[in-house]
Amino acid sequence: MEDLKKQIAVIGYSGKFSGAGSLEEYSNVIMKGERAFMNFSRHTLISEGVPEGIIDQSDYIGLSGYLSDADKFDAKFFKFSNREAEIMDPQFRLFLQESYHALENSGYINKTNSIKCGVFASCGMALYSGKNRNTYFKNNVEHHTDVLESLDPVKVKLLNDKDYLATLLSYTLNLRGPGLTIQTACSSSLVALSTAVKSVRYGDCDIALAGGASIHAPRKCGYQYYEGSIYSPSGKCNPFSSESNGIVGGNGVGAVVLKRLDKALEDNDIIHGVIKGVSVNNDGAKKVSFTAPSIEGQQENIEKAIEDAGIFSDEIGYVEAHGTGTKMGDPIEITALTNAFFNKRKEKKPPILFSGICKG
Structure with a gap:
């Protein structure tokens, strides 16, 4: 007989990705074999702050996965001031929104006071100062010295440094299980999911919210190709093909709600899938x-x-x-x-x- 206490049910989900405003739309994009990339005109790239000197280089690829509505956030609903919302990394904002939707989808958004909900989250770089500077803080916050001088530096850090993603979410939504920000580069969200599975198995929390966000800023930008790098010189991603030559950057955010399968069955939760095993x-x-x-x-x-x-x-x-x-x-x-x-x-x-x- 299978050990239902070891298996983990997915009882809620939410997400949005390049070319898709929901998981259902994303599934359709995949089924149709579509490329969810957007080509940006020179005028658009310049208006987004990409230097002309970079755009005009032959190794600059002016396309990427574009995520719509990444600039939208209901600050009042989540009890943030407008100024706090302005300086907050959009990865934080969208992950907070999609996590709320995932809990809402699971039916547990109004039950977090009576259960322990853990958070296992990840996001991309926020304070990176590399050549392309594709981060929100560098492009949208840092040069507004008048704004920064009017705020507590600790507050600015709390709303931008990825170390605080999980705990900020736990605080905002009043979630009392473990709050861990998991960072392992490309595998961060999957490792966060695996960690969440084990936490639910061991009883550290009754349910767990797991996922991540990766959003570039500016959102309408491309990338420079470097010989030998992982990025595609053609602007196309063709996995498991003779034409494969690299990846293309995208944007997205997703979250799932997990619960032990035996308890999910006992509580008549809607079960979207079952996680039988994990390994890291x-x-x-x-x-x-x-x-x-x-x-x-x-x-x-x-x-x-x-x-x-x-x-x-x-x-x-x-x-x-x-x-x-x-x-x-x-x-x-x-x-x-x-x-x-x-x-x-x-x-x-x-x-x-x-x-x-x-x-x-």
Whole structure:
């Protein structure tokens, strides 16, 4: 008999992404194989503050995933002043809104006083001062010295530094479970989800809110291609394809509400999905470079997740892969999946071959 106490139900969700204002719209974009990127005119890029000297360089790609309504926020509803809302990182604002919607979708938005709800969250860089300076603080707040001088520096930090994302959400929505901001670069939101699953399993909280946000500022901007970088020189992302040559930046925010499956069934919650197993590891130094993946590390992690789920790979009918669309990352991921699925089959048969079409 399956251990329902170990399995985790997804009882609520919400999100918005490039080209999609909801998860339902996002699903349609994927099913249609559409590219959710937007090309920006030179005039638009200049009006957004991108220097002409950068735009006119041959290695500048003037497109990215655009997220509409990222500048909208009901400050009064969440009990922030207009000035606080102005200086707050939009990643904080949107994650707060989508988290509220996810709790509302779960039916627990008005029950947080009687239960312990944990928060496991992540977001992109806020105070980074690199060449492209695609952050809200650098482009929209820092040069307003009159505003900064009128505010407590601690307040400015609390509303922009990603370390405070989870605890600010817990405070704003009166959530009394663990509040952890999880940062592991590209895998942050998934690791936040995995951490939330374990927290619910161990009883640290009754339900958990997990997710993340990544929003560039300015929102209408492109990127510079550097030889050997992960970004695509063509402005197209073609994972698991002979045409794969890199990624294209996007914007998005999403949150899910988790609860132990046995309790969700007992309380007649609407269950959108079930998480049977999770696993987190690291490649260590056994890879060609710091930013490169390894077959061994990925294979081990996939095998541990299958073991944690208590199933055989034969029972898995669909895999949503990382799919970076890079010539190094994709073959490594396919090899790791093939090896792991062969090792974890109930009946040892020839290795599985993965195939599929995906457009980013």
